[in-house]
Amino acid sequence: MAGRSAPKKGANKAAPPAQTNNNKRKSNPSKEPSSKKAKTAPATTKVAAKGGKKLAKVAAPQDDSEDDDESWAYGAVSGSDDSDVEEMDDEFVSAEEGSDIEVGALNDDFLGDEFAGSDEESKGPGAAMFGSDDEDENEQGEEDNEEDIFASDSEEDSDEDDMEAKSRKLDAAAQAEAEEAEAEMQTNIMLESDKYVLPGEDHEILQSTDLQVVQARIQEIVRVLNNFREMREGNRSRNDYISQLLKDLCLYYGYNEYLMEKLFYIFPVSEAIEFFEANEVPRPVTIRTNTLKTRRRELAQALINRGVNLDPVGKWSKVGLQVFDSPVPIGATPEYLAGHYMLQAASSFLPVMALAPQEHERVLDMASAPGGKSTYIAALLKNTGMVFANDANKDRTKSLVANIHRLGVKNAVVCNYDGREFPGVIGGFDRVLLDAPCSGTGVISKDASVKTNKSEQDFQMLSQLQKQLILAAIDSVDAGSKTGGYIVYSTCSVTVDENEDVVNYALKKRPNVKLVSTGLDFGKEGFTRFREKVFHPSISLTRRYYPHMHNMDGFYVAKFKKVSNKIPKKEENVDLDEEEEFTPIVEESGKRNRGGKKRAAAAKAAEDVEQVGFNADEDEELIRASQAKLLQTQKGIKLRPKKNA
Numbered sequence: 001m002a003g004r005s006a007p008k009k010g011a012n013k014a015a016p017p018a019q020t021n022n023n024k025r026k027s028n029p030s031k032e033p034s035s036k037k038a039k040t041a042p043a044t045t046k047v048a049a050k051g052g053k054k055l056a057k058v059a060a061p062q063d064d065s066e067d068d069d070e071s072w073a074y075g076a077v078s079g080s081d082d083s084d085v086e087e088m089d090d091e092f093v094s095a096e097e098g099s100d101i102e103v104g105a106l107n108d109d110f111l112g113d114e115f116a117g118s119d120e121e122s123k124g125p126g127a128a129m130f131g132s133d134d135e136d137e138n139e140q141g142e143e144d145n146e147e148d149i150f151a152s153d154s155e156e157d158s159d160e161d162d163m164e165a166k167s168r169k170l171d172a173a174a175q176a177e178a179e180e181a182e183a184e185m186q187t188n189i190m191l192e193s194d195k196y197v198l199p200g201e202d203h204e205i206l207q208s209t210d211l212q213v214v215q216a217r218i219q220e221i222v223r224v225l226n227n228f229r230e231m232r233e234g235n236r237s238r239n240d241y242i243s244q245l246l247k248d249l250c251l252y253y254g255y256n257e258y259l260m261e262k263l264f265y266i267f268p269v270s271e272a273i274e275f276f277e278a279n280e281v282p283r284p285v286t287i288r289t290n291t292l293k294t295r296r297r298e299l300a301q302a303l304i305n306r307g308v309n310l311d312p313v314g315k316w317s318k319v320g321l322q323v324f325d326s327p328v329p330i331g332a333t334p335e336y337l338a339g340h341y342m343l344q345a346a347s348s349f350l351p352v353m354a355l356a357p358q359e360h361e362r363v364l365d366m367a368s369a370p371g372g373k374s375t376y377i378a379a380l381l382k383n384t385g386m387v388f389a390n391d392a393n394k395d396r397t398k399s400l401v402a403n404i405h406r407l408g409v410k411n412a413v414v415c416n417y418d419g420r421e422f423p424g425v426i427g428g429f430d431r432v433l434l435d436a437p438c439s440g441t442g443v444i445s446k447d448a449s450v451k452t453n454k455s456e457q458d459f460q461m462l463s464q465l466q467k468q469l470i471l472a473a474i475d476s477v478d479a480g481s482k483t484g485g486y487i488v489y490s491t492c493s494v495t496v497d498e499n500e501d502v503v504n505y506a507l508k509k510r511p512n513v514k515l516v517s518t519g520l521d522f523g524k525e526g527f528t529r530f531r532e533k534v535f536h537p538s539i540s541l542t543r544r545y546y547p548h549m550h551n552m553d554g555f556y557v558a559k560f561k562k563v564s565n566k567i568p569k570k571e572e573n574v575d576l577d578e579e580e581e582f583t584p585i586v587e588e589s590g591k592r593n594r595g596g597k598k599r600a601a602a603a604k605a606a607e608d609v610e611q612v613g614f615n616a617d618e619d620e621e622l623i624r625a626s627q628a629k630l631l632q633t634q635k636g637i638k639l640r641p642k643k644n645a
């Protein structure tokens with residue numbers, strides 16, 4: 001099956017159905033400050049129609065309007081706007097040599113409105129890409145020069161010149177006519193295809209794997225689905241169109257059918273295309289300032305001095321920086337080696353911000369390697385309290401330990417348990433972060449193998465593991481914590497099975513927790529309904545993040561508050577196969593009772609309770625023992641045992 005990369009390489013090159021420019025300097029939620037050296041184009045999403053002609057501008061999901069915020073927008077000292085634009089043109093040229101049609105298509109996609117001026121279309125393919133105005137002028141200038149040089153030549157020559165000029169005019173007229181004819185054809189096609197006829201089984205178009213044909217078919221079907229009543233053909237059902245669209249999307253973007261379907265239904269049709277398209281583009285490189293060692297302004301200055309071009313990641317983060325380009329590898333600067341920052345995706349700041357650890361708390365990061373979030377937690381704790389950075393994979397704890405050392409974290413304990421063993425290992429935490437192992441459907445732009453390497457069985461296994469882990473995370477928190485009692489669940493996946501489904505499950509199995517606001521002021525609400533599923537209404541408090549919408553990896557964040565340490569006895573043996581939803585019960589009156597009866601039953605069951613399986617005194621003793629051991633081995637200090645121990 002051809003991947004999305006194919007169109008870029010082969011003769012079948014075509015403009016993508018909807019190109020979202022993800023490398024622009026501002027991401028939607030962030031209302032970022034002025035970008036002085038915008039190297040990339042503004043966010044303009046256009047849909048290309050048959051033959052690579054533009055059909056419609058469908059979305060511009062990014063907000064470009066906040067140019068006047070913070071006065072300290074960073075920029076590398078060298079370079080100017082112009083030189084950047086030049087560089088960008090160079091990139092286009094080298095990437096697209098050898099195909100006129102493709103050049104035209106990419107102009108639209110990359111340059112957007114700001115660069116592709118209104119007269120661009122009339123100049124034909126490639127005009128904006130090659131800066132045709134300038135080139136035309138140059139060529140004209142060269143011709144003028146030539147005319148000057150040969151001004152004194154014989155009349156014969158000038159007759160020849162006339163002939164040439166006439167011939168050029170004729171050629172131009174012929175070309176214009178051909179283009180006009182082509183344009184008329186397009187118009188006719190559009191009119192005819194207002195009712196888009198799905199190709200029949202034997203139709204060669206249906207069989208075609210030519211990506212340009214596939215892409216055109218995607219466009220047409222999306223157009224029909226967006227105006228189904230008017231544009232559908234005869235009695236064709238929505239499903240007829242959708243099943244063809246799903247096949248085409250698999251072919252065009254290179255996903256397996258199972259995953260394509262799973263992802264497709266998360267979004268309205270046009271938005272799904274934007275999502276798949278955004279997965280083809282890398283997200284911005286971001287770093288997190290390690291406030292244990294430096295401050296963002298100082299770090300930014302140090303990096304700018306090395307020629308790094310950067311900006312704050314957005315108003316929503318006080319520690320993030322977005323790196324646009326750097327003359328030095330950003331993972332090997334002296335500042336990096338000295339632990340002044342962590343290379344970390346912007347989305348992965350979010351769960352820690354939601355967790356909001358307070359100084360002196362005991363926090364468990366249940367699945368923590370390589371430690372991006374653990375080290376952020378440690379920084380927010382200002383090296384007080386304790387972070388238990390756990391990961392089931394021993395190999396991965398090596399990078400965790402390395403990061404902890406590099407960043408100067410002194411309040412961490414690294415452990416290597418299956419998270420499901422908590423709180424048997426240790427409990428009574430003020431807060432727990434479960435950044436769960438997941439399918440990675442939010443980070444496809446980083447790891448395209450996700451498109452094909454996950455089966456239905458994988459998703460089932462993951463979801464089971466996530467459900468077991470979330471219960472362990474909840475049970476590891478002390479509801480009586482004076483400052484905390486919170487659990488944050490996150491994944492870098494956008495599938496409902498790994499997110500709302502897991503949270504819904506936790507709400508059912510642990511009526512001693514409730515969802516609370518994540519405190520994050522952007523992100524889309526979690527689903528309270530998805531296809532045939534209905535979830536607890538409070539799931540709207542959870543947040544979803546998407547690459548096409550927020551210009552960050554796809555992510556999900558949910559925050560729970562534990563209100564009691566008591567859990568119903570009957571939940572001890574969790575039956576993970578049980579698919580009990582907060583299903584709306586349609587009563588005789590026809591009114592929907594959204595699972596009220598079931599929740600009432602759950603609440604009643606909660607009365608029959610037992611204490612959660614950890615003992616604060618025992619824990620304290622264990623911690624004391626381990627601290628004593630640490631003091632003895634590291635500092636040679638021997639503590640006297642407690643008298644009553």
Ligand SMILES: C[S@@+](CC[C@H](N)C(=O)[O-])C[C@H]1O[C@@H](n2cnc3c(N)ncnc32)[C@H](O)[C@@H]1O
Nearest residue numbers: 367368369370371372373392393418419435437
């Ligand atoms: C999404 S990654 C964690 C990333 C990490 N929180 C960070 O910010 O750097 C998920 C982690 O879960 C770990 N993991 C998988 N199964 C686990 C289990 N049963 N218990 C604990 N950790 C597990 C994996 O080894 C992996 O490191």
